[in-house]
Amino acid sequence: MQLPDDLDPELVERLAGTRGGELAVKMGIDFVELSASHSVARMPVEGNRQVIGLLHGGAHVVLGESLGSVSSAIHAGPGRYAVGIEINATHSRSVEGGVVTATCEALVLGRTLCTHETVVRDEAGRRLSTIRMTNLLRDR
Template sequence: MTIIPDDLDPELMERLVNSGGGPLAQKMGFEFLELSAERSVATMPVEGNTQVVGLLHGGAHVVLGETLGSVSAAIHAGPGRIAVGIEINATHSRSITSGFVTGTCTALSLGRTLATHEIVMRDEQGRRLSTVRMTNFLRDA
């Protein structure tokens, strides 16, 4: 069950639900569990998202992080506004070869024109796999 705030822009909600987070998120198997400006959570399977030696691809961590950061920033921006990513970085702490990854996005700063989020990816045992930090520019659509 996905937790979604009552005041979420209906147009944004429809785009999220109808697109499953977009074609890339669908291909990668994301499942959204919670969505808000302050905190968003999604899972991703390792299977199908690995690099050649069987480890979860570092780029997969970044895609999950950027997706959660962008959605949270768009929710904060509100109706008639959009979030545009202007900076992202990632630190990979631990590898994983199977199971699921959970990304938890937490707001660091929610301003009128900028939103910064930290997204932590953890394995099923709760161990930190990577940390992504993303800043979005918020502007009129």
């Protein structure tokens, strides 16, 4: 996993120790690159499908929220943390197998709020969903 050099050591320890959290581990999310402004992760479709065999819409959202939350926590810095206050998703296409890749870009990196947009794509590069998340930054 690629991380910025100036990352809060406590956050690095948490990411390494939990591999992104229990749900991310259960879903097979692999964080490839993490920063406040640009993050990338991959997730298998297998194990995350709904009853008719398509990648579950909630899995898209978990992937987007995982990236948006970690990206916001990186921006928050030492002694602060991020709390999600809003999320929405638009699903444009379905997928039945393979691996999806999510790219998270910062829209706003403020003192108290961060907003990120994550685009999930299939192996052919087709957009599957767009997730927008806003996090409130708080002091510990």
